[in-house]
Amino acid sequence: MASLICGSIAYDTIMTFEGRFKEHILPDQVHILNVSFLVPTMRREFGGCAGNIGYALHMLGGDARIMGTVGEHDAQPYFDRLAKLGLDTRHVRALEGQYTAQAMISTDLDNNQITAFHPGAMMQSHLNKVEREDGVRLGIVSPDGLDGMREHAEQFAAAGIPFIVDPGQGLPILSGEDLRRMIELATYVTVNDYEAKLLSDKTGWSIDEIAAKVDAVIVTLGEHGAQIHHNGRVEAIPAVKAERVVDPTGCGDAFRGGLLYGIEQGWDWATTGRLASLMGALKIAEQGPQNYAFSREEIAERFKQAFGYALP
Numbered sequence: 001m002a003s004l005i006c007g008s009i010a011y012d013t014i015m016t017f018e019g020r021f022k023e024h025i026l027p028d029q030v031h032i033l034n035v036s037f038l039v040p041t042m043r044r045e046f047g048g049c050a051g052n053i054g055y056a057l058h059m060l061g062g063d064a065r066i067m068g069t070v071g072e073h074d075a076q077p078y079f080d081r082l083a084k085l086g087l088d089t090r091h092v093r094a095l096e097g098q099y100t101a102q103a104m105i106s107t108d109l110d111n112n113q114i115t116a117f118h119p120g121a122m123m124q125s126h127l128n129k130v131e132r133e134d135g136v137r138l139g140i141v142s143p144d145g146l147d148g149m150r151e152h153a154e155q156f157a158a159a160g161i162p163f164i165v166d167p168g169q170g171l172p173i174l175s176g177e178d179l180r181r182m183i184e185l186a187t188y189v190t191v192n193d194y195e196a197k198l199l200s201d202k203t204g205w206s207i208d209e210i211a212a213k214v215d216a217v218i219v220t221l222g223e224h225g226a227q228i229h230h231n232g233r234v235e236a237i238p239a240v241k242a243e244r245v246v247d248p249t250g251c252g253d254a255f256r257g258g259l260l261y262g263i264e265q266g267w268d269w270a271t272t273g274r275l276a277s278l279m280g281a282l283k284i285a286e287q288g289p290q291n292y293a294f295s296r297e298e299i300a301e302r303f304k305q306a307f308g309y310a311l312p
Helices: 026-034 049-058 074-087 120-127 144-160 168-173 174-183 193-203 207-211 251-265 268-285 294-309
Strands: 003-008 012-016 043-046 061-072 088-095 103-107 113-120 136-141 164-167 188-192 215-221 228-232 235-239
Touching: 003 012, 003 049, 003 144, 003 251, 012 188, 043 074, 043 144, 043 251, 043 294, 049 061, 049 074, 049 174, 049 235, 049 251, 049 268, 049 294, 061 074, 061 188, 088 120, 103 120, 120 144, 136 251, 144 164, 144 168, 144 174, 164 174, 164 251, 164 294, 168 193, 174 193, 188 193, 193 207, 207 215, 215 251, 215 268, 235 268, 268 294
Parallel strands: 003 061, 003 136, 012 103, 061 088, 136 164, 164 188, 188 215
Antiparallel strands: 012 043, 103 113, 215 228, 228 235
16 A cells, blocks of 8 residues: 655755854844854755655655655755655656755754745645555645645545645645635544644634544644544553654654554554654654664564554
8 A cells, every 4th residue: 555645845954053043133123133143054954744754654664655846956866865765756746947845944052943944846736636546545635835735635535545634834824714625525634732723723623523524633742642533532642752852853744654654554543653653752863854764673673662562
C-alpha cells in the first residue's frame, strides 16, 4: 500500500544571532525600524511538511509518494536528496521561473525567532492533481497552498482514497467553510492541542463533534503524548522520553509519518499512536527535520523498550 503525501516542500535556512534582539530593537522607534543582525552561523535544512512526512514514512519502510511543487531555480538539491534516499518523485513538479518555498529563520540567545517565509512554488500546488493510481490506498492533505489543500481534499474523496486532513500551519488561511468541507470529506483529522482549539473555533464544532464525522481525530499534546478520539472514546497515547531535546522542528511531521504507517498496516490505534509518538521523540533529539536516521529494526527495538511489547 502506498501513501500519497500532499503538502509543502521547502528549504529551511536557520541562522544564529549571538546576541539578543531586544537589545537592538527600540520599542519607541518601531515605527521606523531598520536593524541588521550579524549571523555568523547558518545551516540549510531540507524541510516542508510533505518532505518531512515522506522522510519518516520511508524510514519505517512505507511506500511514500510525495506530491508537491518546487521552483526550477533551486530545486535540484532537493531532487538529488530524494533520489539518494530512494523516495518516489513522480508527483514532485518543478515550476518554471519560481523558487522553492523557503523559511529564513534568525534565532537569538534567548531562542526568540524572526522568520521570513517565501511560499514560492508552493502557491501553485493545485497544479498537481490527485488521481486513482496503482498502489495508492491512503493520503494526507498537509499544509500547502490554499487552493492545493482545498482541491486535493476534493480529489482524494472523488478517487475514493481515505485520507488524513492535517491543516496545521494552513489553519489561518483556511476559512471555517473550507475546514468544515475538508472534514466532511476526510477519514481522519490530526492537529496539535493549540490547533484543535483553533479548528473548533473556526468550524463551530467541538472535537467530539468532529470525531463523530470521521474515523478518528488525533490530537498531539507535546511532552504529554497524544489523544486519539474514535468510536466515542479517547485513546490516551503516552509520550516517549527523548534521549535529548535538541530541536522540535519537524516532530509533528515525524509523528504523522508514524500515523500513516500504522494505518497502512491496519494496526489498532493504541499501537499506531505509540509508534507515532516514538517517531516524534526520535526526531526531537536531532537538529533539523530530516537528520534523524534509524533502521526499521532499530525503531522496533526502541518501541519494545518504550512500551514493553513488540510491533506486530
